[in-house]
Amino acid sequence: MKKKIRIAMIGGGPGSFIGNIHRIAMRLDNDYDLIAGAFSSSLEKSKTTGEELGLDPSRIYPDYTTLIKKELQLPAEDRIEAVSIVTPNHLHFAPAKLALENGIHVVLDKPATLSLSEALELQKVLENSTAKFCLTHTYTGYPMVKEARYQVLSGNLGKIKKVVVSYPQGWLSKAASPDNKQAAWRTDPTKSGIAGAMGDIGTHAFNLLEYVSGLKVTAISAQVNTIVPHRLLDDDGGAFLQLENGGVGVLLASQVATGEENNLSISVYGEYAGLKWEQSDNESLIIKNLEAPDVILRRGEGYLSSYAKHNSRTPSGHPEGYLEAFANIYHNFALSLHAFENGEEPQKEWLDFPGIEEAVRGMAFIETIIQNGKSYDKWTNFPL
Template sequence: MAKRKLRMGMIGGGSGAFIGAVHRIAAQIDGQVELVCGAFSADQQRSKDSGEQLFLPSERCYGSYEEMIITEQELPADQRMEFVVIVTPNHLHYPAAKLALEAGFHVLSDKPATLSLAQALSLKTIIEQSNCLYGLTHTYTGYPLIKHAQELVADNTLGTVQKIVVEYHQGWLADQEAESGKQASWRLDPSQSGISCCMGDIGVHAANLAEYVSGLTISKMCADLVPVVPGRQLDDDGTVLLRFNNGAKGALLASQIAVGEENGLRLRIYGDKASIDWSQQEPNTLWLKFNDQASQMIRTGVGQFSSRVQSAIRTPAGHPEGYLEAFANIYVNFVEQVRLFQQGELDAASQVDVPDIEDAIRGMAFIENAVAASNSDQKWHNFTI
């Protein structure tokens, strides 16, 4: 059977939304996805206008995600969307995913997956009952050198992991005036964002990256989350001390009030033989460091990589790849997963590298455990789900 583009629907991401455009670009980089419909805003007219600006037929530009899912479900199988991507504020992730899965559509969702851990656990049950696929856009796992770093840890190049330091610093919320903007207003609103702003928005990315690369899981936490800017209900800065399941120590620092910082995600993992150092703002460079020999600068596209890493590299060495390409790697892997599913060939041996509901659950558990630890006078708290 000849391959064809998969038909995608979008919930959220309309006019003025930053992440919607990023999703659409990433989905189309490999030419394997076609956007066929959408409910792009909670405002019905804005939703329809946004769809028409993307040159979608007016009858496929819906006024609500409920209308879209119900209507698409009734279309012939060779016309309806095959999966839906959810790029709304957090409070809509769960109800939109639930409705889509129950209607038989695969789901790719922005993180965090839900508004609460209870919702994430409920979503797992819905996924199992629906027999549909679910993916989560933890974008930074899509970088080629992050996948290579994961392999360096797994093949014992670093030895036993002893310490992990991950930080994610931004400065865009340092100014109180930023709160009036669309991107800030919902993130600082507990009814839309949940119980955390900074940890829920970027801290969860840092936690996911630490676990993804190290192969370890967080077992204990000690947290200090605060709203630095007066009048805010949710944290805009936080520090979390970590312990991992192998006994390694760690620290996670996240801030959205770090003036001058752009998107400062950095991961350092220290073993008893060597260490690695990667920064998202210089994503084509990974440092491998030792005590008894010169440090090695590993560059994307230079030298030998595994087939898994090589498949994530899109351009020749010296042609910088970044956020959009990493995002596209999430999409192309999810599409491959859907194709295998449709062909009845998806099983545990397929090993398609897509963040899933288990990552979603750990992400929500991280947020809730961090907030609980910060609100307590007790020093160490078990990481519980």
């Protein structure tokens, strides 16, 4: 019988969008058994969520410290092995740190922490822990995003000259209702941190750019905007980027692009060819040739790389999407954990999930783009 990883959730109570997405993702491949949780700062709400999920009432806790303390008192074969942290940003660091210090694996929603200093400290904690760490940058889980990365790193495009990534949303185009829980914490600097749109979706765009291109950003020249009056954090912006190979990048992220949904897209241009992927047609990857017609690669086909094949579940023509991409991150993390537990080296496809380096670089991106956006400097060097 397949051994499931015993996991608890911190956050994800009533009204949480991302909590339920994480729960679906961890269930899709039957890798995890959600057995405990501290779903809300309100014990009553936490109990409501736990009961809806069919958990043992004795393993529904009032807070994360109690959860970890009580679970560690249980026999090793019964206690949790991992936690999924799906709280607002300001509540990421402390539970992740406590879990790692006690040898409990961590799956953490992005962005990793409230500040770069917290992310760097979490990195040090992880280095001294027996536990493993995973960050849920969803979009790197798409099979055709993995194929795009493979095409670039295989040299099929030649030296990369330019990368353009764009993430337009329109859901914050006007002032949000006070009872909109998702908008409330994302526009509150005490909960979201120093960035709004750039922390929420700009980090996804940045992560996708570095993942697909295989290149690190070295400097940023930004304009960060707050369009809606009286909003305390940015809701729009863009940046020119310098890449480590001498190439250039452009990043756009907006939550006030009226009428837009979530059409994240990336284009990569090399010496010999370019490519384009967008979430609205996530099953396709367009290869753009200089002196030949475009070639459209499709998910589920036999000609794709092992990375794209490994992260596909159904044959071509049976669409997969956001939930499956999210689940791929959980699945690869689980496969890697089982391999490490058995003293084996995980397959390279299993290790293809975001980790602590992406966590730290994401926070460095936030601090660099906000710093440059507020200054008169043309460029701000990346701090890592």
